[in-house]
Amino acid sequence: GAVVSQHPSWVICKSGTSVKIECRSLDFQATTMFWYRQFPKQSLMLMATSNEGSKATYEQGVEKDKFLINHASLTLSTLTVTSAHPEDSSFYICSAAGMVYGYTFGSGTRLTVV
Amino acid sequence: AQKVTQAQTEISVVEKEDVTLDCVYETRDTTYYLFWYKQPPSGELVFLIRRNSFDEQNEISGRYSWNFQKSTSSFNFTITASQVVDSAVYFCALSEARGILTGGGNKLTFGTGTQLKVEL
Secondary structure (H helix, E strand, O other): OOOEEEEOOEEEEOOOOOEEEEEEEOOOOOOEEEEEEEOOOOOEEEEEEEEOOOOOEEOOOOOOOOEEEEEEEOOEEEEEEOOOOHHHOEEEEEEEEEOOOEEEEOOOEEEEEO | OOEEEOOOOEEEEEOOOOEEEOOEEEOOOOOEEEEEEEEOOOOOOEEEEEEEOOOOOOEEEOOEEEEEEHHHOEEEEEEOOOOHHHOEEEEEEEEEOOOOOOOOOOOOEEOOOEEEEEEO
């Protein structure tokens, strides 16, 4: 079956630093990848949609300069949280859309900014 | 605009009870997909089912069953003889069908989730 590997699983960083989260589709090509954010006891909110080789499309209210998304290949997308602040602490999860399996989710990254 | 409503925020049952999680959706598309996911405390999303809008047959998988009714725009999920391991947050989600199977992909719209607690 389709597998999406997301790293790191958790990260603690100091306020003002940047953090990169990787999402890799291991056994299929993901034309489209989605990045979601989830606050405790809340639903998943789509942040952005990225297609390989093109700029990401951000949802309303999501700062594109703060949440940099790169989808350089059909198997790798990255989300970089720049100049992180405590309010950016959240659970980030990626999803890859492939031809056969539909949506496959990564295991998520728990970001804590101190 | 698409919308998914899960009116039940939290449900508590005793082990072996049956429990139904409700999901009501809104979409203007005639072709769409509905999903259920389980999210245990560890956080990962576990895929449970995908159903397209043209297939209204109910589905059963072990202790899980799904009731899809287009007339009421509902896609309810029933767990029979619940177990402690079923304790998790369950999300219902909706997507346009266009693009999914050609690899393009369309965003999933999630409901707010239902926290299920199964106690001994």
